[in-house]
Amino acid sequence: MQDILDEIAFDISGMTDRGQVADYIPELAAVDPSQFALSVALPSGEVFSAGCANQLFSIQSISKVFTLTMALGKLGDSLWHRVGREPSGDPFNSIVQLEHEHGKPRNPFINAGAIAVVDAIMMGHQPKELLAELIQFIRYLAHDNSITIDEGVALSELATGHRNSSLAHFMASFGQMEHDINCVLGAYYHQCAIAMNSEQLAKAGLFLVSQGTNAVTGKRIVSAQRARRINALMLMFGHYDGSGEFAYRVGLPGKSGVGGGILAIAPNKASIAVWSPG
Numbered sequence: 390m391q392d393i394l395d396e397i398a399f400d401i402s403g404m405t406d407r408g409q410v411a412d413y414i415p416e417l418a419a420v421d422p423s424q425f426a427l428s429v430a431l432p433s434g435e436v437f438s439a440g441c442a443n444q445l446f447s448i449q450s451i452s453k454v455f456t457l458t459m460a461l462g463k464l465g466d467s468l469w470h471r472v473g474r475e476p477s478g479d480p481f482n483s484i485v486q487l488e489h490e491h492g493k494p495r496n497p498f499i500n501a502g503a504i505a506v507v508d509a510i511m512m513g514h515q516p517k518e519l520l521a522e523l524i525q526f527i528r529y530l531a532h533d534n535s536i537t538i539d540e541g542v543a544l545s546e547l548a549t550g551h552r553n554s555s556l557a558h559f560m561a562s563f564g565q566m567e568h569d570i571n572c573v574l575g576a577y578y579h580q581c582a583i584a585m586n587s588e589q590l591a592k593a594g595l596f597l598v599s600q601g602t603n604a605v606t607g608k609r610i611v612s613a614q615r616a617r618r619i620n621a622l623m624l625m626f627g628h629y630d631g632s633g634e635f636a637y638r639v640g641l642p643g644k645s646g647v648g649g650g651i652l653a654i655a656p657n658k659a660s661i662a663v664w665s666p667g
């Protein structure tokens with residue numbers, strides 16, 4: 390395994406086109422695109438890594454897997470009154486379908502859907518309380534108490550998040566928002582600004598590898614059926630309008646983030662986290 394990962398890291402190091410960093414969030418625009426990290430966590434507890442696997446990065450939309458898991462735990466199937474579970478085929482921050490679909494987002498991974506999920510799990514609490522619960526949950530999943538939020542990234546997005554504000558206000562115009570919009574958006578930006586390294590992220594995904602149980606800690610996180618369903622959603626729309634292409638080329642449930650990370654699950658085999666900012 391280590392040889393394979395080293396070979397991949399070597400191949401990547403020779404590539405000249407490293408893509409482009411997300412430039413609409415100023416803090417992310419400043420990240421060096423030449424960095425690369427890859428970690429593979431196995432149910433046996435072994436973790437193999439290559440590249441800068443200790444470097445923290447902004448997990449951004451990968452966090453939506455964790456909030457979705459929390460939301461299903463709190464609300465069960467009634468979550469689906471708030472968001473759909475169909476691919477959107479549109480970019481992550483698109484607003485167009487909302488108009489025709491009465492302010493109900495297609496799925497929990499597009500921005501509108503993720504904002505609706507935050508609104509649904511806030512349940513009258515303060516953003517801080519919700520975020521504390523989310524961080525605790527992710528620390529529990531990754532078995533690592535050092536995971537925190539990068540406040541600078543959250544504030545950077547808060548200052549420039551006109552598109553997400555539009556999505557939230559548009560949903561509110563259909564009566565689809567229960568809480569104060571600024572509170573929901575504040576929580577959403579902080580959720581996206583969670584900083585993790587590839588090793589922590591790969592470990593946090595382990596519960597989706599072994600039928601809902603983290604095989605390393607022995608803790609059941611969700612039922613086998615729910616783990617299978619979360620994987621199904623990741624496969625169908627974890628990469629928004631690029632989901633078909635990702636499924637075709639990679640063939641694994643995955644969730645991307647504009648920080649350049651991807652979490653991919655090989656059921657019964659491994660949880661894989663990769664980071665390449667561009």
Ligand SMILES: NC(=O)CC[C@H](N)C(=O)O
Nearest residue numbers: 449450481500581646647
């Ligand atoms: N795809 C993403 O990672 C988008 C998340 C980002 N925080 C946004 O709301 O625009």
